[in-house]
Amino acid sequence: MTANPSLVLNKIDDITFETYDAPEITEPTDVLVEVKKTGICGSDIHYYAHGKIGNFVLTKPMVLGHESSGVVTKIGKGVTSLKVGDKVAIEPGIPSRFSDAYKSGHYNLCPHMCFAATPNSTEGEPNPPGTLCKYFKSPEDFLVKLPEHVSLEMGALVEPLSVGVHASKLASVRFGDFVAVFGAGPVGLLAAAVAKTFGAKGVIVIDIFDNKLQMAKDIGAATHIFNSKTGGDAAALIKAFDGHEPTVVLECTGAEPCINQGVAILAQGGRFVQVGNAPAPVKFPIxxxxxxxxxxxxxxxxxxxxYKTSVDIMDTNYQNGKEKAPIDFEQLITHRFKFDDAIKAYDLVRAGSGAVKCIIDGPE
Known part of the structure; x- marks a missing residue:
């Protein structure tokens, strides 16, 4: 058997390096990917620090990671869209092919979703493997080939970028919209970048940290920024947006004050998308x-x-070279670590020491 070095969360405050057997091709549509780049997500840190997110509770060891890209190393006999050597972004959630959610075209809502690095509540069953390992197996149709202009690092950003794509699609963001994005974390910054790419005439990003807001401007995702801690109330926010009441709000914090302010600033008939998760029920201005x-x-x-839309956004963004790219996605990557230093990477992000997006290399 081929060795598969992996980063494993055993329980709260306990991450170790383990070596398992690499997965094998068992279905004609299986693809084996050698993982090259993986981003650290806030959910990883939540499991590390608290052992749970909502109803997802860590009760047994789990390989971490779900924001990954890599290179195809082996394919099943039925695979037609990929070949060995292709760069791919890994979509980490596989639904049941028999669920009503899957059949109705909403596979992300499948109650039997097998999502990488997310605890499995079924008694006696192992957790779905995460992607922070050397080899990861995926069905062909949950891998997206990366074009020439999209690097493996950018491929690791496709997962959180897809969260922003999904939100903008739900809100039908289109040319001429004025969009307000609450939260300048990785998801908020990427959601703002998507809204601008989709044709929004103006995008204002709201946060309480000036350095995060400056990054929203620096990467080209925001046309306007607003510090809600020092800048004032809803009227002041609208004034900072050159008097425009947003037609769309993308709420990426889950914080009750942000949700309430989002409703307050929305234009009549506007669209509100709740992206961020709240830790508890919130009061809502119904x-x-x-x-x-x-x-x-x-x-x-x-x-x-x-996922395909996200890769297309990356491809279009970089087709004329990094120096001419409308959105500087690369600036979001503030820290890079080798696989052997992955635990240090998790501790750095958990400490809240200014990391925006931390990328870990795959095992050598």
């Missing part, structure tokens, strides 16, 4: 929401074609 005839969308991960 009367204002109703009298404005707003539309509320929940947003969970990503669905059909969102």
């Amino acid at each position: 009367t204002e929401f109703a009298t404005k005839e707003l539309t509320l969308f929940g947003s969970f991960r990503y669905g059909f074609n969102d």
